[in-house]
Protein backbone atom coordinates (compact mmCIF):
# COMPACT_ATOMS: atom_id res chain seq x y z
CA UNK A 1 0.00 0.00 0.00
CA UNK A 2 1.47 3.37 -1.04
CA UNK A 3 0.83 6.24 1.31
CA UNK A 4 0.01 9.42 -0.61
CA UNK A 5 -0.90 11.84 2.18
CA UNK A 6 -0.58 11.66 5.92
CA UNK A 7 -1.88 14.35 8.27
CA UNK A 8 -0.94 14.12 11.91
CA UNK A 9 -2.80 16.31 14.38
CA UNK A 10 -3.07 19.21 11.95
CA UNK A 11 -4.80 22.48 12.80
CA UNK A 12 -5.69 25.33 10.46
CA UNK A 13 -6.53 28.69 11.93
CA UNK A 14 -7.90 31.86 10.31
CA UNK A 15 -6.99 34.71 12.69
CA UNK A 16 -8.59 33.56 15.94
CA UNK A 17 -10.94 31.01 14.33
CA UNK A 18 -9.85 27.37 14.35
CA UNK A 19 -11.32 25.91 11.14
CA UNK A 20 -9.59 22.51 11.37
CA UNK A 21 -8.62 21.12 14.73
CA UNK A 22 -6.32 18.19 15.48
CA UNK A 23 -7.07 16.16 12.36
CA UNK A 24 -5.21 12.93 11.72
CA UNK A 25 -5.86 11.00 8.51
CA UNK A 26 -4.14 9.16 5.71
CA UNK A 27 -4.91 8.58 2.03
CA UNK A 28 -3.43 5.60 0.22
CA UNK A 29 -3.07 4.85 -3.46
CA UNK A 30 -6.30 3.27 -4.78
CA UNK A 31 -8.34 4.41 -1.78
CA UNK A 32 -11.42 6.68 -1.85
CA UNK A 33 -11.75 8.81 1.28
CA UNK A 34 -14.88 10.94 1.67
CA UNK A 35 -15.18 13.92 3.98
CA UNK A 36 -18.66 14.68 5.23
CA UNK A 37 -19.76 17.34 7.68
CA UNK A 38 -22.09 20.31 8.09
CA UNK A 39 -21.58 23.67 6.38
CA UNK A 40 -18.60 25.48 7.81
CA UNK A 41 -17.15 22.26 9.28
CA UNK A 42 -13.75 22.90 7.70
CA UNK A 43 -13.94 20.39 4.84
CA UNK A 44 -12.74 22.78 2.12
CA UNK A 45 -10.12 24.22 4.49
CA UNK A 46 -8.77 20.73 5.19
CA UNK A 47 -8.66 19.93 1.49
CA UNK A 48 -6.92 23.24 0.74
CA UNK A 49 -4.36 22.50 3.44
CA UNK A 50 -3.69 19.09 1.88
CA UNK A 51 -3.31 20.77 -1.52
CA UNK A 52 -0.83 23.22 -0.01
CA UNK A 53 -3.10 26.21 -0.76
CA UNK A 54 -3.76 27.08 2.88
CA UNK A 55 -1.00 26.90 5.49
CA UNK A 56 -1.24 24.46 8.36
CA UNK A 57 -0.99 26.23 11.75
CA UNK A 58 0.31 23.19 13.62
CA UNK A 59 0.72 19.44 13.23
CA UNK A 60 2.51 17.51 10.54
CA UNK A 61 1.38 17.10 6.94
CA UNK A 62 3.47 14.78 4.78
CA UNK A 63 2.97 13.86 1.14
CA UNK A 64 4.59 11.32 -1.12
CA UNK A 65 7.53 13.07 -2.80
CA UNK A 66 6.54 14.68 -6.15
CA UNK A 67 2.92 13.67 -5.62
CA UNK A 68 0.81 14.68 -8.64
CA UNK A 69 -2.63 15.99 -7.73
CA UNK A 70 -5.70 16.64 -9.87
CA UNK A 71 -8.13 19.08 -8.26
CA UNK A 72 -11.78 19.68 -9.01
CA UNK A 73 -12.91 22.85 -7.20
CA UNK A 74 -16.35 23.42 -5.76
CA UNK A 75 -17.08 26.41 -7.99
CA UNK A 76 -15.71 27.76 -11.21
CA UNK A 77 -16.31 31.26 -12.51
CA UNK A 78 -16.57 31.22 -16.28
CA UNK A 79 -16.75 34.58 -18.03
CA UNK A 80 -19.89 34.42 -20.17
CA UNK A 81 -18.55 37.16 -22.45
CA UNK A 82 -15.60 34.98 -23.47
CA UNK A 83 -17.02 32.03 -25.38
CA UNK A 84 -14.68 29.07 -25.15
CA UNK A 85 -15.14 25.47 -26.24
CA UNK A 86 -14.69 22.54 -23.89
CA UNK A 87 -11.52 21.55 -25.78
CA UNK A 88 -10.09 25.06 -25.49
CA UNK A 89 -10.94 25.19 -21.80
CA UNK A 90 -9.09 21.92 -21.20
CA UNK A 91 -6.19 23.11 -23.36
CA UNK A 92 -5.57 25.82 -20.75
CA UNK A 93 -4.56 22.99 -18.40
CA UNK A 94 -2.79 20.71 -20.89
CA UNK A 95 -1.37 21.43 -24.32
CA UNK A 96 -1.48 17.80 -25.37
CA UNK A 97 -4.63 17.08 -27.36
CA UNK A 98 -4.23 13.33 -26.75
CA UNK A 99 -4.49 14.00 -23.00
CA UNK A 100 -7.62 16.04 -23.62
CA UNK A 101 -9.24 13.37 -25.79
CA UNK A 102 -8.38 10.64 -23.26
CA UNK A 103 -9.76 12.69 -20.38
CA UNK A 104 -13.00 13.48 -22.24
CA UNK A 105 -13.37 9.79 -23.07
CA UNK A 106 -12.65 8.78 -19.49
CA UNK A 107 -15.53 10.91 -18.21
CA UNK A 108 -17.86 9.97 -21.10
CA UNK A 109 -18.20 13.35 -22.85
CA UNK A 110 -15.96 13.04 -25.90
CA UNK A 111 -18.87 14.38 -28.01
CA UNK A 112 -18.78 17.73 -26.17
CA UNK A 113 -15.26 18.83 -27.16
CA UNK A 114 -16.38 21.44 -29.70
CA UNK A 115 -19.30 22.76 -27.66
CA UNK A 116 -19.08 26.22 -26.03
CA UNK A 117 -18.65 25.68 -22.29
CA UNK A 118 -21.41 28.22 -21.58
CA UNK A 119 -23.85 26.03 -23.53
CA UNK A 120 -23.45 22.78 -21.58
CA UNK A 121 -25.63 21.58 -18.71
CA UNK A 122 -24.66 21.64 -15.01
CA UNK A 123 -24.06 17.87 -15.02
CA UNK A 124 -21.92 18.14 -18.15
CA UNK A 125 -19.90 20.97 -16.61
CA UNK A 126 -19.13 18.78 -13.59
CA UNK A 127 -17.79 16.15 -16.00
CA UNK A 128 -15.68 18.77 -17.80
CA UNK A 129 -14.19 19.79 -14.45
CA UNK A 130 -13.57 16.14 -13.65
CA UNK A 131 -11.90 15.73 -17.07
CA UNK A 132 -9.65 18.68 -16.25
CA UNK A 133 -8.71 17.08 -12.91
CA UNK A 134 -7.74 13.76 -14.56
CA UNK A 135 -5.94 15.35 -17.55
CA UNK A 136 -2.48 14.49 -16.28
CA UNK A 137 -3.42 11.14 -14.78
CA UNK A 138 -2.76 12.27 -11.20
CA UNK A 139 -1.79 9.98 -8.32
CA UNK A 140 -4.30 11.80 -6.11
CA UNK A 141 -7.64 13.16 -7.22
CA UNK A 142 -9.20 15.80 -4.96
CA UNK A 143 -12.88 16.53 -5.58
CA UNK A 144 -14.77 19.27 -3.72
CA UNK A 145 -18.46 18.36 -3.92
CA UNK A 146 -18.25 16.82 -7.39
CA UNK A 147 -21.99 16.17 -7.70
CA UNK A 148 -23.06 19.70 -6.85
CA UNK A 149 -25.97 20.83 -9.04
CA UNK A 150 -26.38 17.37 -10.59
CA UNK A 151 -29.75 15.59 -10.48
CA UNK A 152 -30.16 12.40 -8.47
CA UNK A 153 -29.65 9.97 -11.38
CA UNK A 154 -26.68 11.98 -12.56
CA UNK A 155 -25.18 11.87 -9.07
CA UNK A 156 -25.30 8.05 -8.94
CA UNK A 157 -23.63 7.93 -12.34
CA UNK A 158 -21.01 10.48 -11.33
CA UNK A 159 -19.99 8.56 -8.20
CA UNK A 160 -19.85 5.33 -10.23
CA UNK A 161 -17.64 7.19 -12.71
CA UNK A 162 -15.31 8.39 -9.95
CA UNK A 163 -14.92 4.80 -8.77
CA UNK A 164 -14.25 3.71 -12.35
CA UNK A 165 -11.58 6.43 -12.74
CA UNK A 166 -9.97 5.29 -9.48
CA UNK A 167 -9.85 1.72 -10.86
CA UNK A 168 -8.50 2.88 -14.21
CA UNK A 169 -5.82 5.27 -12.89
CA UNK A 170 -5.16 3.45 -9.63
CA UNK A 171 -5.13 6.86 -7.95
CA UNK A 172 -6.20 7.84 -4.46
CA UNK A 173 -9.33 10.01 -4.18
CA UNK A 174 -10.15 12.57 -1.50
CA UNK A 175 -13.68 13.82 -1.94
CA UNK A 176 -16.04 16.17 -0.13
CA UNK A 177 -19.69 15.27 -0.32
CA UNK A 178 -23.05 15.95 1.23
CA UNK A 179 -24.63 13.09 -0.66
CA UNK A 180 -24.19 10.51 2.05
CA UNK A 181 -26.44 7.76 0.75
CA UNK A 182 -24.98 7.97 -2.75
CA UNK A 183 -21.39 8.22 -1.65
CA UNK A 184 -21.65 5.15 0.56
CA UNK A 185 -21.30 2.84 -2.43
CA UNK A 186 -18.33 4.74 -3.82
CA UNK A 187 -16.03 5.20 -0.84
CA UNK A 188 -13.62 3.13 1.24
CA UNK A 189 -13.47 5.40 4.23
CA UNK A 190 -15.85 8.08 5.50
CA UNK A 191 -14.60 10.84 7.76
CA UNK A 192 -17.13 12.98 9.56
CA UNK A 193 -15.61 16.38 10.21
CA UNK A 194 -16.83 19.15 12.43
CA UNK A 195 -13.58 21.07 12.86
CA UNK A 196 -12.15 17.89 14.41
CA UNK A 197 -12.89 14.33 13.29
CA UNK A 198 -16.09 13.34 15.06
CA UNK A 199 -16.23 9.81 13.71
CA UNK A 200 -14.87 7.78 10.84
CA UNK A 201 -15.02 4.32 9.41
CA UNK A 202 -15.58 1.90 6.58
CA UNK A 203 -18.91 2.73 4.91
CA UNK A 204 -20.26 -0.80 5.37
CA UNK A 205 -19.69 -0.68 9.09
CA UNK A 206 -21.04 2.82 9.17
CA UNK A 207 -24.13 2.13 7.08
CA UNK A 208 -25.00 -0.99 9.11
CA UNK A 209 -24.77 0.92 12.32
CA UNK A 210 -28.34 1.45 13.63
CA UNK A 211 -27.31 4.84 14.99
CA UNK A 212 -26.08 5.84 11.56
CA UNK A 213 -29.27 4.65 9.87
CA UNK A 214 -31.31 6.58 12.36
CA UNK A 215 -29.25 9.69 11.78
CA UNK A 216 -28.80 9.68 8.03
CA UNK A 217 -30.53 6.79 6.30
CA UNK A 218 -34.23 7.18 6.79
CA UNK A 219 -34.66 10.90 6.92
CA UNK A 220 -33.40 11.74 3.47
CA UNK A 221 -30.92 13.98 5.21
CA UNK A 222 -28.35 12.89 2.68
CA UNK A 223 -30.18 14.80 0.00
CA UNK A 224 -29.91 18.16 1.67
CA UNK A 225 -26.82 20.25 2.12
CA UNK A 226 -27.22 20.87 5.83
CA UNK A 227 -27.79 17.95 8.09
CA UNK A 228 -27.79 17.31 11.78
CA UNK A 229 -26.44 14.41 13.72
CA UNK A 230 -25.87 13.58 17.31
CA UNK A 231 -22.52 13.58 19.01
CA UNK A 232 -21.34 12.69 22.45
CA UNK A 233 -20.21 16.28 22.73
CA UNK A 234 -21.12 19.77 21.67
CA UNK A 235 -19.09 22.64 20.24
CA UNK A 236 -18.67 26.17 21.51
CA UNK A 237 -18.80 28.98 18.97
CA UNK A 238 -15.01 28.69 18.67
CA UNK A 239 -15.23 25.00 17.94
CA UNK A 240 -14.04 23.83 21.33
CA UNK A 241 -15.49 20.49 22.43
CA UNK A 242 -17.64 20.49 25.52
CA UNK A 243 -19.17 17.42 27.14
CA UNK A 244 -22.84 16.70 26.62
CA UNK A 245 -24.90 14.25 28.69
CA UNK A 246 -27.65 13.03 26.41
CA UNK A 247 -26.10 11.79 23.17
CA UNK A 248 -24.60 8.47 22.34
CA UNK A 249 -21.69 8.36 19.89
CA UNK A 250 -22.90 8.04 16.31
CA UNK A 251 -20.46 6.10 14.13
CA UNK A 252 -17.03 5.07 15.32
CA UNK A 253 -16.11 7.63 17.91
CA UNK A 254 -12.52 8.83 18.06
CA UNK A 255 -10.86 8.81 21.44
CA UNK A 256 -11.01 12.57 21.63
CA UNK A 257 -14.56 13.00 20.25
Ligand SMILES: Nc1ncnc2c1ncn2[C@@H]1O[C@H](COP(=O)(O)OP(=O)(O)OP(=O)(O)O)[C@@H](O)[C@H]1O
Pocket residue numbers: 014017019037038039040041042043044045046
Ligand atom coordinates in the same frame (compact mmCIF):
# COMPACT_ATOMS: atom_id res chain seq x y z
N1 LIG B 1 -10.12 32.50 3.97
C1 LIG B 1 -10.82 32.45 5.10
N2 LIG B 1 -10.66 33.40 6.06
C2 LIG B 1 -11.33 33.34 7.21
N3 LIG B 1 -12.21 32.34 7.53
C3 LIG B 1 -12.42 31.39 6.63
C4 LIG B 1 -11.73 31.39 5.37
N4 LIG B 1 -12.13 30.27 4.68
C5 LIG B 1 -13.03 29.63 5.45
N5 LIG B 1 -13.19 30.31 6.62
C6 LIG B 1 -14.05 29.89 7.73
O1 LIG B 1 -13.61 28.62 8.17
C7 LIG B 1 -14.71 27.78 8.47
C8 LIG B 1 -14.63 26.52 7.63
O2 LIG B 1 -14.91 26.85 6.27
P1 LIG B 1 -14.86 25.77 5.12
O3 LIG B 1 -15.17 26.47 3.85
O4 LIG B 1 -13.60 25.02 5.22
O5 LIG B 1 -16.07 24.81 5.54
P2 LIG B 1 -16.82 23.67 4.71
O6 LIG B 1 -17.00 22.52 5.63
O7 LIG B 1 -16.10 23.41 3.45
O8 LIG B 1 -18.21 24.38 4.43
P3 LIG B 1 -19.31 24.17 3.26
O9 LIG B 1 -19.90 22.80 3.43
O10 LIG B 1 -20.30 25.25 3.55
O11 LIG B 1 -18.61 24.36 1.93
C9 LIG B 1 -15.97 28.60 8.23
O12 LIG B 1 -16.37 29.13 9.47
C10 LIG B 1 -15.50 29.70 7.31
O13 LIG B 1 -16.24 30.87 7.48
